[in-house]
Amino acid sequence: MREEIQNLKNEALAQIMEAKDSNELEGLRIAYLGRNGKLTKLIKEIKGLSDSEKKEVGRLINESKNAIFETITSKKNQLKVVKREWFDPTIPGKKYKIGKLHPTTQVINEMYEIFKHLGFSIIEGPEIESDVYNFEKLNLPKDHPARSLQDALYIEEPDVVLRTHTSSVESRALETLKPPFRVVVAGKCYRYENVNATNNAMFYQFQGFAVQKGISMADLKGALYSFVRSFFGEKREIRFRCKYYPEVEPGAGLDLDCLFCNKKGCSVCKGRGWIEMLGSGMIHPNILRSFGYDPKKISGYAFGMGLDRIVMDRFKISDIRSLYNGDIKY
Amino acid sequence: MRIPINWLKEYVKLPGKLTDLTDKLTMAGHMLDKLDKVNNNIVIDLELRGNRADCYSILGIAREVSAIFKTPVNYPKIFNKASKAPKLNDIKLKADTNYLRRVMIATISDIKLTPSPLWLKQRLEEYGVPSINNIVDLSNYVMIETGQPLHTFDFDRVGKNLTIRQAKKGEQMTTFLEETINLTEDDLVWANQTSVLSIAGAIGGKVHSISNETKNVLLEGASYNQANIRRSVHRHNLLTDAGIRHEKNLDPNLVEFGIYRFLELIKENKWGKIENNVLDYYPNVTKPWKLSLNFDYLNSLSGSITEPKKVVEILKRLDFKILKEDLKDLEVACPNYRTDVKSEEDLIEEVLRIDSYDKIPSRVLSLEVPKDITLSYINQEKDLKDNLTSIGFDEVISLPFVKEDMRELNKSLINSGSPVKVVNRPSPDIEEMRMTMLPNLLEFTQKIINERGTEVRLFEIGKIYFKKTNKYHELRKAGIIYWSKGNANFFKFKGYIESLFSKMNLKNFKFSTADLPITNITNSYNITSSGQVVALGGEIEDCYYLEIDLDSLLSKNLKPSVNLWPKYPPQIEDLTFVIPERTKIGEVVLSIKLVDDKIAEVELKDIYKDSYTFRIWYQDKNKTLENDEVEKIREKIIKELNHRGVRIKN
Structure with a gap:
């Protein structure tokens, strides 16, 4: 019987080596290893053998089985290399529709993520706002020179406006939240504007503020630098300079080097070499006092930036209107 | 403000490199906006701080340069102070207002009116104001140099009885630029007995300005209530060089410096005879605080x-x-x-x-991190957006206003409350705020259809606004719209919505027909979850629309759960029934499910005319069902449906 097995194995291996294609190989597999295959039949004959022979022959059959199987597999692979069926990978895939987030949402999400790592929570506030929260409580009394920069859309003159900035959420937060807190807000703001390629009556702002005992300009600078470096890249040059905003004292502006001209001055940066990115500073003592805090015991910082220009820059959109008029083709 | 470098150099020593100067000024709060060259002289244009009234002058910037670079300021020469008097050569000045903080008046007789000499012309040109004649130019020159706006009148025309008062209702003045301004009672003016001479701090009148016939000049310099001037300047759009200075908080002590500097230059240039006395009205002297x-x-x-x-x-x-x-x-x-x-x-x-702010260190997370107070609905919105994109819907954002031709639709989902309107609309499209997300989504959809799109799946998440019982309300909504060329139907749209709800883990929701306030929307319905309406939907212009109320969803238990594959395989078969018209298929499906608890799932597979094919899963948790067991359940189904007039096909 041993000889029979050996012969069968040799015969199988020889036929496998001669095989021309995968169909022939499959036929051989069935002929030897299939349910009624030649080798399988031999297994059935084991019954009549003595115990010691059973062991010996069983091992032999197993070895032969493995050898035949491995040879078929390697021959199959060999045949594939040599010759393959016609296959065209250039055929276009069947379209599968997936949805996309609006560019502004993508930018906001990314910013939220960065600020979460800096210990910030996310809050929101109303868009229809009273003069009190939008201006008065932010150290912007009536007739303040800074008010002309942001002509409001009025719902009721002079007391109800569509918020002109997300700072209105700051005054609401100062009223309701207990320090220490760090929060960011992103949302729609409005202004009286004749709509054109660079100005829209609605725009998005991203704002943050932190109130905590001992918080300083160094913490503000640290948070802003971390944000700028993760959002705009490690290599950007940053300018952190004195700037006036009525809501803060001291106030600071943050500029980034203009990538379009390498700080040489071009139309993008209006010849300045720098792009104004955001405004910031320490929350004005008048504001802190008006919410019942002693500025010497508890301090805070605030920062804010327009989002639309950042979105336009990132997604190479040249007309601000196309962000919000359904022009984006997904 | 434009600062000619040559001019600045007269009062302070500048660093050798221009960028040294502009970089340091920028860091200290006066950002370099533009660089320019006029008459071959460099002009730096600085973006000045709105609260630094003192910096709107060459001398103001010289003081900043002096502080930054530690070099002294050389102040220009001023006229030897003449004696001051409450009255001046019979001039009577009545200050009939609380808005005046200080005024000084001097007179110059026998003036020599000429075109300006070259140095004066060039200075003004570099700064950016046109040259008119030596007297007018000089008042501009001194204003730019010192920051104090000055004004000159034709003394013989204005007369000797002058008043500074608020304008009367109906009063008008024509400016020297030939523009007639209708004054309000809040506008501060200079006047004589018969007419208004100038709008204080902003602009002079045509009739009383210096002209070719002027022989004697009345020079005034004043300091007013900043807020009042600001209101006038913006009311009448008079952002003149004087106006932009007076609308800021100017130092009343500067008036004196400006007046005497002007007189000094008149003297040096021999342009007229200076009267000895100077009138000075200064009721509350400002002292250093x-x-x-x-x-x-x-x-x-x-x-x-x-x-x-x-x-x-x-x-x-x-x-x-x-x-x-x-x-x-x-x-x-x-x-x-x-x-x-x-x-x-x-x-x-x-x-x-x-x-320099450069010396402030940059610190991160040096303080205790406050607890996370992120509002739950922010996470909800973010998840919802991700879920909607995962089922193939694109996010759009629109201005939350409704265009004029879409206003009718604005009331389609809400019938209580009125729309919120902007009273000072910049354009008709930016006036009425949306009360539903539908109009803008429909417009965006139309746009894609016009661009020959074959399918539209859009959503917008945002607020709607309305006024009710004198209060303003803002509610968060998700609008979802679907259109497909030639083959959109409710069956497909509802499939998307059900997938969405399943991703949101929203269970036990019910679709029921519901009437909407306007009839443009057909086949309208609502979706309820534990008895509360969470969404409204319907069909309009071949589009399928659904608006979800996010706030009412927020309270629902949206805890995620998973189903495991059952241990024993199901028996699956398709049964086709002939169903009479106007039968609610949802109820048919429900009644099949209720026949036996071994019916694990029922799915509507196909509709052909009045034939509905359902795929039914028979499954037992504890064993594999035998054919005769399935048979019994099937018979129960057929019997149950027969009661409803539904019969099995074949």
Whole structure:
């Protein structure tokens, strides 16, 4: 019987080596290893053998089985290399529709993520706002020179406006939240504007503020630098300079080097070499006092930036209107 | 403001490199906006701070340069002070207003009116104002040099009885630019007995200005209530060079400097005879005010250490007088012209900005991290957006206003409350705020259809606005719209919505027909979850629309759960029934499910005319069902449906 097995194995291996294609190989597999295959039949004959022979022959059959199987597999692979069926990978895939987030949402999400790592929570506030929260409580009394920069859309003159900035959420937060807190807000703001390629009556702002005992300009600078470096890249040059905003004292502006001209001055940066990115500073003592805090015991910082220009820059959109008029083709 | 470098150089020594100058000025708060060249002279255009009235002048910037670069200011020569008097050569001035802080008047007789000499012309050209004649040009020159706006009248035309008062209703004035302005009672004016001569702080009248016939000049320099001038300047759009200075908080002491500087230049150029007396009305003299500064506070606010010695030295460079100094505190007298410095924090900024913000260190997470108070609906919105994109819908954002031709649709989902409207609309499209997300989504859909799109799946998440019982309301909504060329139907749309709800883990929701306030929307329905309406939907212009109320969803239990594959395989078969018209298929499906608890799932697979094919899963948790067991359940189904007039096909 041993000889029979050996012969069968040799015969199988020889036929496998001669095989021309995968169909022939499959036929051989069935002929030897299939349910009624030649080798399988031999297994059935084991019954009549003595115990010691059973062991010996069983091992032999197993070895032969493995050898035949491995040879078929390697021959199959060999045949594939040599010759393959016609296959065209250039055929276009069947379209599968997936949805996309609006560019502004993508930018906001990314910013939220960065600020979460800096210990910030996310809050929101109303868009229809009273003069009190939008201006008065932010150290912007009536007739303040800074008010002309942001002509409001009025719902009721002079007391109800569509918020002109997300700072209105700051005054609401100062009223309701207990320090220490760090929060960011992103949302729609409005202004009286004749709509054109660079100005829209609605725009998005991203704002943050932190109130905590001992918080300083160094913490503000640290948070802003971390944000700028993760959002705009490690290599950007940053300018952190004195700037006036009525809501803060001291106030600071943050500029980034203009990538379009390498700080040489071009139309993008209006010849300045720098792009104004955001405004910031320490929350004005008048504001802190008006919410019942002693500025010497508890301090805070605030920062804010327009989002639309950042979105336009990132997604190479040249007309601000196309962000919000359904022009984006997904 | 445009600063010609040559002019600036007259009062202060500049660093050798221009970028040194502009970089440091930028860091200290006066950003370089543009560089320009006029008459081959460099002009730097600085973006000045709105609260630094003193900086709107060449001398103001010279003072900043002096403080930054530690070099002295050389002030220009002024006229030997003449004696001051309440009355002047019979001129009677009545100040009939609280808005006047100070006024000085001088007269110059026998003036020599000529075109301006070259130096004066060039200076003005470099700054950017046109040259008119030597007298008018000189008042502009002194304003740019000192920051004090001055105004000259034809003395013989204005007469000797002058009043500064608020305008009367109906009064008008024609400016020297030939523009007629209708004045309000809030506008401050100069007037004589018969007419208005000028709008205080903003612009002179045509009739009383200097003309070729002018022989004698009345020169005035004044300081007004900043807020009042600001209102007038913006009301009548009079952002003149004088206006942009007067609308800021100017130092009343500057009036004197401006007037005497003007007189000095008249004298030097021999352009007229200066009368000896000068009228000065200055009821409440502004004196330097005191502020204190605590060194510890300075350091804790900046997050860095500035040595007291350095603090003192910087403040001195900025003209602050040190009154008292000990280890902890400093008391200073503020220079009159620094009307922006009113608090300790203002002083701190002065020290930090002159020392440079570059010296402030950058610290991250040095303090305890406050607890996370992120609002739950922010996460909900984010998840919803991700879920909607995952089922193939694109997000759009629109201006939350409804265009005129879409206003009818604005009331389609809400019938209580009225739309919120902008009273000062910049255009008709930016007036009425949306009460539903539908109009804009429909417009965007139309746009895609016009661009020959074959399918539209859009959503917008945002607020709707309305007014009800005198209160403004803002509600968060998700609008979802679907259109497909030739083959959109409710069956498909509902499939998307059900997938969405399943991703949101929203269970036990029910679709029912519901009427909407307007009839443009057909096949309208609502979706309820535990008895509460969470969404409204319907069909309009071949589009399928659904608006979900996010706030009412927020309270629902949306906890995620998973289903495991059952241990024993199901038996699956398709049964086709003939169903009479106007039968609610949802109820048929439900009644099949209720026949036996071994019916694991029922799915509508196909509809052909009145034939509906359902795929039914028979499954037992504890064993594999035998054919005869399935048979029995099937018979129960057929019997149950027969009661409803539904019969099995074949």
